[in-house]
Amino acid sequence: MxxxxxxxxxxxxxxxxxxxxxxxxxxxxxxxxxxxxxxxxxxxxxxxGTRKTLPGAGRPAKLSNRGRRDLVREVTKNQIVTLRELQSSSVEMGEPPRRTTIAPALHQSGLYGREARRKPLLSKRHMTACIKFANRQTLRP
Missing domain, CATH: 1.10.10 (Arc Repressor Mutant, subunit A)
Known part of the structure; x- marks a missing residue:
């Protein structure tokens, strides 16, 4: 600081x-x-040869570090969240609401496709099929 x-x-x-x-x-x-x-x-x-404070290098970032952390936290909590929902939450935080600002910020943090993870196969039929397959594999020489 x-x-x-x-x-x-x-x-x-x-x-x-x-x-x-x-x-x-x-x-x-x-x-x-x-x-x-x-x-x-x-x-x-x-x-x-000057005593003045010199200007910083580069263009100032649109998103603040705090805003970026908030977006990343929100996406890691709920990976299904859409850019439109993130836009509305960024407006509430006082950050710029553009999708073209939000998406690259998430990409820099290593978050790309935000979609639901595959649901594991939990029906009775699938569980019994998995157990049969595992048993067959262990019985092989």
Missing amino acids: RSKELSIELRDRIVSRYRSGEGYQKQSAALKVPKNTVASINLRWKKF
């Missing part, structure tokens, strides 16, 4: 201390900022 950004003044102080030759450990102790944060600000200044 991301916390709040540091102020521009604080970032300026971090960079000026770095330019004067002060190490990350001393900077973080003096300014009460985590050492990793100090290091990332200094590296950004060295590489790009």
Whole structure:
């Protein structure tokens, strides 16, 4: 989870201390900022020459991670659920309702065909046939 950004003044102080030759450990102790944060600000200044927060790479995802997890949970609970039903539930969750967004998200999670599993053969006739077949197989040399 991301916390709040540091102020521009604080970032300026971090960079000026770095330019004067002060190490990350001393900077973080003096300014009460985590050492990793100090290091990332200094590296950004060295590489790009800026103290601003740079934009993230790539297009932002339509579905949030939470929405994706909710969809996956719903499908694993009930594999017969249709895309239309998932659309209505995604609208309730506040996620985008398009089928073209939902289906690829499920595919990324390894869920493709959502249909009922085959019903096992549980009629009396089938059970006796299975038992006879098993007995015949065990009696063979």
